[in-house]
Amino acid sequence: MSSLEQPRQMHKHKTTSERLLISVRSKLGEALEVNGVPQAASELIQEAEALLRKGEQHLAKPRLASISGEDIFQGADEHARRYLLQTFTELDLGAAAGHQATSPMRRSQVLSNVSIDIPPDGSVISPSSPKTVAQQALHAFSVQEALHKAGAFDFDAIAFAALPEVQGQPITLLGNYMLSSSGYISLLQETGWLSQGDFEGRLTRFLTEIDRRYRPEAIYHSSAHATDVMATICWFLRLPYFSERSSILDYTLSVIAGAVHDVGHPGFNNDFQKTTFSDLALRYNDKSVLENFHVATAFELMRDDADCNWFELLNTEYTENEEETVNLQQYVRRMLVSIVLGTDMAKHNRHMKHLTSVVEAEAVELRGQEAMDRTVFLLTAMVHAADISNPCKPRKIMLDWTERVNLEFWAQGDEEQRLNLPISRMCDRTAGFNAVPAGQIAFIKFVCEPYFGLLARLCPEAEECTSSLAENRKYWEEKDKEKATFDDLFRKPPPPPPPTKV
Known part of the structure; x- marks a missing residue:
């Protein structure tokens, strides 16, 4: 064709x-x-x-x-039209103005034009920032060695999080490395997008608190998973398609979104929350229950702890000229909320349809709300891709995540059984024990391959994902033919007994 x-x-x-x-x-x-x-x-x-x-x-x-919807009030004067648009549509004019002001098409700070070498020891730490345990750990050789792969597709977040020097703060370390040590925060300050204050120090404390709020009982949705998503976001944003369309502010927000996107996850999914009428399901009316909880947790943390509140240091009166003043907080909040809510797997099919339309209309020039909506969607689609990218990774990494996600699913099934509830799909330990390869084949075939195939049409460098997917699918098909069980795949046989002395 x-x-x-x-x-x-x-x-x-x-x-x-x-x-x-x-x-x-x-x-x-x-x-x-x-x-x-x-x-x-x-x-x-x-x-x-x-x-x-x-x-x-x-x-x-x-x-x-x-x-x-921008054309439906054309007969009104400008003041009335803006009121009508803001009140009777879902348009967000303030956020759109913030997007326009920070658009990479208007500024030299587009990611593809920024070239910063991260020091080998990750030592770019502002003198005003507290040298926390996590920041000091950046100087450890094992941490430096692991972080050098943070922008590569084969970054092993599980191994990184398990390093003793990381001390249970993988999100803090990786976030500091990707944002502070890269020099991006300094660039944000130079553009005038930040007001006076210790943005770097507050962001570090924020990430440290986010690390602490990931729950140990969540076998898969852990701080290691958030770290993996952050690193994969970094990989995507280094590809030409995304780097040419993203500002340094977009990069920063995407990394933060990856950090918080599963914070506080209880290890039981949205369906479980709704079935059990949990407090979260009631609070969020069954709509993207956990995703609403995650992003609300992030903003509640900043509201309640001034030392973690980097958000209030975003410039609320930014201007490139004397004609218009822009509140960047509106754009940043819109972006973070949209990206995190977009990680709800129930929205995958909607993302597919929207991504298809973006592939078709890629060259169409958009302005205002439309331009912002496309940027927000592209970054949302990219973060969703990072969130489901485990089957694309090198085999060892892929297998480690496959083991964890199955164990978390089965833990939910065990709890459902204890509560005399129907066991959710993929959560039945007995049935799943012999069906891991079949489950992975279905996930790759019906979810990952179509989605990453569309991304590769936008961004040819993303074919690294589709190539790896094909290899991993072949692996699972072989294991399916072998009727490999969970133990066959993940449980190492005990070492042989020592030789008997004669």
């Missing part, structure tokens, strides 16, 4: 004219693939395809504006 051709079902929401243009572009793509097309003809076909793409983008603009 031509690279210009796209599946028909991806264009249901487009107008007839847009679909006709796509069909013509598809035919031009087929013509380019015909052997023996003269060079001059090939160049003319490519020029025609580019003109058709511009026409498609022009047709898409009013449709996108209609979807966003």
Whole structure:
């Protein structure tokens, strides 16, 4: 299939004219693939395809504006229109202004233009910041050695979190390394996005408290898992597609979102919360119960502890010119809440559909609320990818996470059995003991492969994920044929007895 051709079902929401243009572009793509097309003809076909793409983008603009709702109060004066939009739609004009002010398209601080070498000892620590135990641990050789892989796809978060020098603070260490030692916080201060205050010190204390609030009974949803997601976010944001579209503020927020996205997780999922009418389910009305709890926990921590409140140091009166003052706190809160709520696995199918539309309309220029919504979604989609990336990782790392997620599922099933509740899918220890390979094959085939396949269309470097997925799927298919049990996969046989003396 031509690279210009796209599946028909991806264009249901487009107008007839847009679909006709796509069909013509598809035919031009087929013509380019015909052997023996003269060079001059090939160049003319490519020029025609580019003109058709511009026409498609022009047709898409009013449709996108209609979807966003920004055109429904055009008859009102500007003051009334802004009130109507803010009150009677879900638009967030303040957050959109913050996004526009920090947009990488408007500033030199786009990630792809920032080149900072992290010191070998991770020693860039502000003199005003308290040298906590975690910050001192950055100088330990074992910690330095592990952190050098923090931006690589084979970073082993479980091994890192288990290092004695880490002292149970993997999120704090990795966050300090990725943000403070990288120099990004200094750049945030230079842009004027931060007001006066010890942002670095407060952020370090915040991450330390987040570390403490991850619960040991959560076998999978632990601080090690958050660390893994943070490191994978770092990997994604170094890829050209994301680095060219993200500011240093977006990078900072994505890392923080990864840190807090499962904080306080009890080890029992949303379905369990709803079935048992837990306090959390009642508080959040069964909607993204744990995700609402996680992001609320982060903001409650900052509200209740001034020493952890980095949020209040974001500039509320930032201006690039004398015409408009922007409250960056509105954008940052919108971003963090959206990203963390987007880690609800129930939203995966919605992410798939939205990602498909982004792949189609990637070149369409957006402004205001639409531009912010696309940025928020792209970062949300990226963090969701990091959250489900375990099957993409090298085999040893993949197996370590597979063991943990099954043990946590089965712990929930045991509790459901104790409470005389129906055992949730994937949580039955007896059935699952012999079905680990089949479960992983299904997760890879129906969840990971379609999702990472779409990401790879946006960002070709993400094919590292799809290639590794294919290898791991083959591994699980072999284990399925062998009828490998949980013990076969994860329980090492006892060492042989010592030889008997004659």
